Structure formats: C-alpha cells, structure tokens
Amino acid sequence: MRDSFVIGQYDWLKTQGGRPAGERRYAILRVGKIKTKGQLGAALSHNFRERHTPNADLDRLHENTVLKGPENGQDVVAAWEARAPEKIRKNAVHALEYFVGASPEKMAAMSRTQQDAYFRKALDWFEARHGKDNVLSAVIHRDETTPHMQILVIPLDARGKLNARELVGGKATLSKMQTDFAHEVGIAFGLERGRERSQATHQTIKEYYAHAQEPVEADFRLPERRKGHVLGVGRESDEEWRQRATEAAREAIVRAKAQYEDRLRQIERGAAQLLAGIRTHEQALRRGLGLSTPEERQMADIHMNGLLITARTRELSPTESRELVEAVETVLGPDGMTRLLGGDLDQLPGETFADRTQAAAPVLHALVDAGRDVTLALDRLEGHWRSLEEARQAEQEEKRMRARTVVIEKTHDHTHDEGDVWEL
Known part of the structure; x- marks a missing residue:
C-alpha cells in the first residue's frame, strides 16, 4: 500500500529515543490511501486472507474476526460501489485503510476480552468520525504475531464526493487524529500517545515482511569486567569473570536458537500458505482446461x-x-x-x-x-x-x-x- 501516512509509535518502527523496548504502551494508528479499485481488491484480499499472507499462521485463521461488514472482499467492493459517487476523479483516493493496534508487550498483557473491547471502541470512534455508513469493513487479525484491526473507509465528504484530503490531508490533521485517538480510545486501556514530532522512522508492511526474512544475527558481547572501587574493593576475579561470560554466552545461544526456531516456523507457515495457493491455482487451471x-x-x-x-x-x-x-x-x-x-x-x-x-x-x-x-x-x-x-x-x-x-x-x-x- 503506497503513500501511507504513519502516526504514533509502534512495533513496526526503528525507534530513536522514547521508551525502551518492553516498556512501550503506545496506541497504534496508521492510515493508508487506496487510489484504485485494483488496490482496493488487493487490500481486501489481504484482510480476508484470500491470498498468501506472509507471517500469518494458517492454524490460527479461525481466530480472525469480522467486526463489521461482509465476510469477503468481493462483497465489500460491492458495498463500496453502492456508496461511491457516479463520477470519480481520475486522481481520487478511493478508500482509506486504517491499522489499529498497540505496542506488542501491552497488547500481549491484555486479555482477549480487553482486546475486543479496545477494537470495538476504536471502531465506534471511526464510525463517529467518518460516518457509520462510510465504514465498510473492520477485521481483527489474530493470526499474526500481535493482534490488530484493519478498517476500510470510503472517504466521502458532506457533498457525497470522494475527498480524502479533507479527512486526512496534512501533517496537522494527522497529528490531531493521533492525539484524539489516544485520548478518546487508548487511555481507557492504559495506552498513551506516541511522542509528537518524533524522529522515529517507520517501516511499511512490505519492509517489515522483508525484514522478517533476513537472517538472524546473534546479538552477543562479552560482559565487561567489574573493576571495583578504590583500592580494588569489589574487583572481579578472573574465574568470576569467566563464569559470568560463560553464562552470558549460554543465554545468547539460547536466544539465538529461539529466534532461529521462530523464523523456521514462520518460513514453514509461509511455505504452507504458498503451497495451498499453488494448489488452488493449479485446480482452477485444470478445471479451465x-x-x-x-x-x-x-x-x-x-x-x-x-x-x-x-x-x-x-x-x-x-x-x-x-x-x-x-x-x-x-x-x-x-x-x-x-x-x-x-x-x-x-x-x-x-x-x-x-x-x-x-x-x-x-x-x-x-x-x-x-x-x-x-x-x-x-x-x-x-x-x-x-x-x-x-x-x-x-x-x-x-x-x-x-x-x-x-x-x-x-x-x-x-x-x-x-x-x-x-x-x-
């Protein structure tokens, strides 16, 4: 999805400052512009898992929930067509897709009931902001690492024209949207707004998935020897340092092994999805021939x-x-x-x-x-x-x-x- 605006801090970013990892409790809100019906269909195919989705666990597809709208992408497109104006500008934004989530550690700390309540409140917030009839679809994904919700909105203004600029145009509008969302939705669930004018750079979904396929690099450094205080009081002996270095190395190996195993599971899930897609395509070709x-x-x-x-x-x-x-x-x-x-x-x-x-x-x-x-x-x-x-x-x-x-x-x-x- 191109030309996406990212607001707030979340797990798909390269942070520069802010809270250390593990302590972040940010409300995540991201919005992207969909400029053609082709992009609209592609986005919906992803949302409803009607095509191969990297990092989605096939065994957890049943946990995904359609919170609002039809159960498949084709019917959402039909709903969009029913509300779209008869004449559409060539450069008009056809739809807005919102990503709603939270910092992974905070989302993991929520119960399923709390997560559902957070997503429901977020959906109500969007319906009040954009008009209930203009919110065409809301799908909660639980088949990826961190639960999140994707909402599709047709950006109609008061005249019934496609006008995304009025809804999300400009940095000031986006910044206020993030502030409003955090105050009116996030705070009730222990979430806060990301730092304004942060220098953090954000990754697109495509960049995130590409990064997920990179080789695992073991992050290990030998611990520094404790020198102690004046006159060497508290100084670490060679044997003490070797024991501590050995333990640190052992922990690093365990972490690296866990990372490799997690990466292997991701690859296996992706391969299974790809194989299922190939088989479906093969069956369609054989039927056609x-x-x-x-x-x-x-x-x-x-x-x-x-x-x-x-x-x-x-x-x-x-x-x-x-x-x-x-x-x-x-x-x-x-x-x-x-x-x-x-x-x-x-x-x-x-x-x-x-x-x-x-x-x-x-x-x-x-x-x-x-x-x-x-x-x-x-x-x-x-x-x-x-x-x-x-x-x-x-x-x-x-x-x-x-x-x-x-x-x-x-x-x-x-x-x-x-x-x-x-x-x-």
Whole structure:
C-alpha cells in the first residue's frame, strides 16, 4: 500500500529515543490511501486472507474476526460501489485503510476480552468520525504475531464526493487524529500517545515482511569486567569473570536458537500458505482446461448436488457459493460451461425439466457472485419459468374442464323432479 501516512509509535518502527523496548504502551494508528479499485481488491484480499499472507499462521485463521461488514472482499467492493459517487476523479483516493493496534508487550498483557473491547471502541470512534455508513469493513487479525484491526473507509465528504484530503490531508490533521485517538480510545486501556514530532522512522508492511526474512544475527558481547572501587574493593576475579561470560554466552545461544526456531516456523507457515495457493491455482487451471480426473468429477458432482439441495432451504454462504461454482466447472468442463453461459440449462442436474430449472437459479446466482456474465442464461431461465407457469396454468384449466364435464354428465343421467335446480 503506497503513500501511507504513519502516526504514533509502534512495533513496526526503528525507534530513536522514547521508551525502551518492553516498556512501550503506545496506541497504534496508521492510515493508508487506496487510489484504485485494483488496490482496493488487493487490500481486501489481504484482510480476508484470500491470498498468501506472509507471517500469518494458517492454524490460527479461525481466530480472525469480522467486526463489521461482509465476510469477503468481493462483497465489500460491492458495498463500496453502492456508496461511491457516479463520477470519480481520475486522481481520487478511493478508500482509506486504517491499522489499529498497540505496542506488542501491552497488547500481549491484555486479555482477549480487553482486546475486543479496545477494537470495538476504536471502531465506534471511526464510525463517529467518518460516518457509520462510510465504514465498510473492520477485521481483527489474530493470526499474526500481535493482534490488530484493519478498517476500510470510503472517504466521502458532506457533498457525497470522494475527498480524502479533507479527512486526512496534512501533517496537522494527522497529528490531531493521533492525539484524539489516544485520548478518546487508548487511555481507557492504559495506552498513551506516541511522542509528537518524533524522529522515529517507520517501516511499511512490505519492509517489515522483508525484514522478517533476513537472517538472524546473534546479538552477543562479552560482559565487561567489574573493576571495583578504590583500592580494588569489589574487583572481579578472573574465574568470576569467566563464569559470568560463560553464562552470558549460554543465554545468547539460547536466544539465538529461539529466534532461529521462530523464523523456521514462520518460513514453514509461509511455505504452507504458498503451497495451498499453488494448489488452488493449479485446480482452477485444470478445471479451465478440462483436465479433471473422473474421480474429481464424481466428487464434484456429489458436492454440487449437496449444495443444490441446501439451496432449496436457505441462501448459500459466500464460501458455499464459491464451492458451487468450482463444482459446476469441474463437472461440466470448459465446453459445458460455455454452453451453460450461453443459455443451455438442460445439462444441469435433474430428472425433469422443472428440476433442472430449479437447479439453475442457485447456480446462476453463484456465477454472478463470481463475476461471470450470465445474461443469456438468465434470459433462458426466465423463458423456462414462463413455460412452466404456462404449463401449470394449462394443467389447472384442464382439471377444471374435466370436473365440469363430470358434473354435466351426472346432470344428464340423473332423474329429477321439475323443482330440482342444477347449477353448473
């Protein structure tokens, strides 16, 4: 994310002065400008872990929480489009992304309930500042080293125009924002504002991840010999100094080993994520080329039918919707998908015309969510529904006519008195 403004002091910085490491208790607030829809989609893919994320622990993905907004990036983009003005300047900032956190040692000292309360209060603060409807998404990440929250805001001014300059333009505005955030949110949780006009230089996320991949360097220096006071009182003997130096070296080795092991775990997690992404991409390519095995098509057919049964009772979740698209692509293959998007709904599962038409609705809905053009297929589906309705009405009319015929026949065959009244 480029052109980011950083305010306050936090763990992703090279400090020059301020509190020593381990004693920092700063409220962290960072904001970045997103200038295009492409950058918007990329930021949301990171927030919702829809792409490989360095330093994110796959085993802790379930601990992430969507505090506000949709459950996936595509729906957040749709929410942005719903609020964005019809005309957008070429150089307009499309969105603001805020990073909310705290110094690692202070965040680690908070309980889960306290952390949640901090993030909730921060979200309320942003909604009051930017307007509740303009805060489109808030996601808490707990799958990285230090819990934090990322908030996406569409920067609309009072006229409904994209105007990030009015919200975060200039150092004075950013400095006041940091002060307000610390006083109105951070203080209640034992956090304070970073030093104003600090000479600290801050790292971008990209720089931080690059630094995380650097080799571990053992930080070790031999301890200085204690010289003692006047006349050598308290002077350290050679044996005492050797013992103390040996202990210091042993502690340095333990620290270096722990650092190497932590780095190894990070690499293993990153490799697992990368491998999962490669496998997902490979599966998509094989589906697109029609290279799925018979076993894969059989399993996909079972999964597809299960999702279609589910769709009869409730709306599919975004994850289920994506799974349905993948299953349909695997079962039909590229040629079948071309026919489907062209309006050939007869290849969908179902023994009868009505069954196949019923299956078409959730499939087409899932394809729309995936960004596919289903105009022709929708026209065909509408025609099918009209045909079904006409057939139903014709059947009802036929039943009514048969019932009328039976009444007429019974009337003609019945012996009755002249006073009897027969209504048809």
